[in-house]
Structure formats: structure tokens, C-alpha cells
Amino acid sequence: MRTQVGIVGAGPAGLLLSHLLHLRGIDSVVLEAHSRDYVQKRVRAGVLEQGTVDTLVATGLGDRLLREGLVHHGIELRFGGQSHRIAFEKLVPGRAITVYGQQEVVKDLIAARIAAGGRILFEVSGVAPTGFDTAHPSIGFTHAGLRQTLECDFIAGCDGFHGVCRPAIPDGVLTCYDREYPFAWLGVLAEVPPSSEELIYAHNDRGFALHSMRSPEVSRFYLQVAPDEDVASWPDERYWAELRARLETVPGWHLRTGPVLEKVVAPMRSFVAEPMRYGRMYLAGDAAHIVPPTGAKGLNLAAFDVGVLAQALAAWYADGSTGLLDAYSGTCLRRVWRVQHFSWWMTTLLHAFDGYDGYDRRLQRSHLDYVCGSAAASASLAENYVGLAHV
């Protein structure tokens, strides 16, 4: 089998890359370990930055997104018995976020690729990228019981944090930076209308809580829990009671509850591998970096990477120029590190830390008061949250 760009992983990064390359006349094959049904049902991120929405709309993927996505012009920070609104329309005029589930983006991308005759092979195993330090890389894989080789000009490692592409790069090439957090998020998807028009990020001595949503009928919640938390120890009644305790802290506000559709623990980690390229292998999205979800950035960063990569590959196919390909890692890493800082900062600002003494807690509270009370500090949060235009 032969293609121009062999893509490992049919998450948002791999699928969007395949779509962007197709629009530039470049052929690709996507190899995915899971089934189509599995990747379309995997519940993850929910917030799209303005730039991500612009990319999806400009490339013909805006149909359902513009119809069903919920455009939000602010978020709420809740602490100390009060609500504080970060008003995007005032702080970052013309920019907003759109609440639209990652699995909806994935569904739209798969439908677009298939409609365009794109090749996505689901349920492949034994994926083995090789030869990417030469001009003739290839990817070995097994599909429907048959061992095959995909020959290509470039390999895009879009196979997430636990994928095979990053580990295939020889030892000593990459420098990895990481940070683990002493907590995880216990996420619930529930069939209940949101209790708020906008997302609520709640700081509470009992731990952080987030009220998000997916649609006018479905809400998404997260609770800060221990990193090794067992979902089984959180029956629905306990979950709702804890959410109430952390969220119902302002007068007159009540949490609506409903049937729980899904409950899952998500670990919190920061990670960056540098550079994001080795020879003809390019890493994009979670394969190269991950952030804790507090800043809602993982999916958006993946979309940014593949936008840069698609443009660089298009330049190479147009006239053999390598300038943009050579700049790929540096261009992405500037944004990656800005987002690393913002995600770490939001996480540190909003969570409860076990080791904190009275002094640490007062510093944290002062920081929260400053972020909400100062127009400059609010604007800094807002511009990072909706997505910086200049990095």
C-alpha cells in the first residue's frame, strides 16, 4: 500500500490532518487501533477556541458545528461564596468559545473523509513506523488478519500520549518534560439541562468542581478527586451530593441532576516532548504534548499543530521547500509552551492542594481575587482561554 502521508491515529489530530491535506490535494491513509464506533463515542473535551472553530468552518466542517455548537461569551469563576464573570465580549471583543463535544468533531471529520473517498483503516494492530530517518519511511500494520506495509513520504504520529510513534524515535533524540498533579478529575455526563448558561469553574476547600455542558439537554461535570480514585466508590448519589457541596455556594443557585450517562476518571498530567520531529516523522497533538484539562486546551492544541503541519507539507509538495517543515517543531512549541503555562496556571489557581497551609491558601485566594478584580488580569485569562491569536 502506498500514500503520501501515513497518519497513525484517528483522533482529532490525525483526522483533521488528513482532511486538511486532502483539501491541498495530498493523499493520506489513517491507521487507527480502535473501531469507528469506539472513537466516535469517546467522550473527552468540549470547548473549542475561536481559532479551532474558524479552521473547521473554513474547511467545510461548520455545518453541524454552527447549528448545534453553543457559543459562549464568558465563563464564571466561583469562590468565596460569590460568582465572578470573565466577560469575553468586553475583554477580548469579537472572540468567543464554542461548546461542541470532541466526539462530534470526530464524527464530522470521519464523515467528511469518507464522503471524499479518504482511507481510514480502523481496528489495525501491530502498528510499527520505520525508516523515517531515510527518504522512504513506511508503517507496518495488521488489518483484518493481514500483515501489510504502508509506504509513504512522511509519517504523522497522531496516536496520542500512549501511542507507538513517539517511542519509536531513538533514545536520546527527544527531551521530555513532565509534571504529574496530585489529583484527577472524575467526569460525569448526565442527561439533564445545564443549571447555568455558561461554564462554572468552582474553587472550594473541598476540591475543584466544573460545570460544563454538551447541549441544552446534556450536562458535563467534573470533580477533583484523588489520582487513584475508584469510580465504583462514587455512586450517583455521592457524586451529586459532592457537586452540590462544591457548586451551591452562592445564594439562590441550585444544581439540577438527572440520569448519569457516563462516569470516568481522567488523570491530570503536563508533558512535552521536544523536538516534535525526527527525520520524516512528525508528532502532533497528544503524541507530543498533553495538558491538564483545566484550560480546555488539549484538542485545540492538536488542531493548531496539524494546521501548521498541513501547510508545511503542502509547501514541500508544491516546490520541494523544506523551510516550513524545518520550522514545524519550533512554531508549534511556542504555542505549546504558552498553553502549558496557562493550563498549569489555571490548575494551580483553582484546585485544592493537600499540602497547602494557611499561608498558601491565602495566597491562592488573593490570586483569585486579583484575577477577577483586575481588568488586566481578567483580560489575560480571557485571551488565553479563547486562544491567543499571535503565538
Ligand code: FAD
Ligand atoms: P487522541 O484523541 O488521543 O487520538 C489518538 C488516536 O490514536 C486514538 O484514536 C487512539 O486510539 C489512536 N492510537 C493510539 N495508539 C495507536 C496505535 N498504536 N496504532 C493506531 N492507532 C493508535 N481535553 C480537554 O480540553 N478537555 C477535557 O475534558 C479532556 N478530557 C480528556 C479525557 C481523557 C480520558 C483524555 C485521554 C484526554 C482528555 N482531553 C481533554 C484531552 C483531549 O481529548 C486531547 O488533547 C485530544 O484528544 C488530542 O487529540 P489527538 O488526536 O492528539 O489524540
Ligand code: PHB
Ligand atoms: C468539558 O466540557 O469537557 C470541559 C470544559 C472545560 C474544561 C475541561 C473540560 O476546562
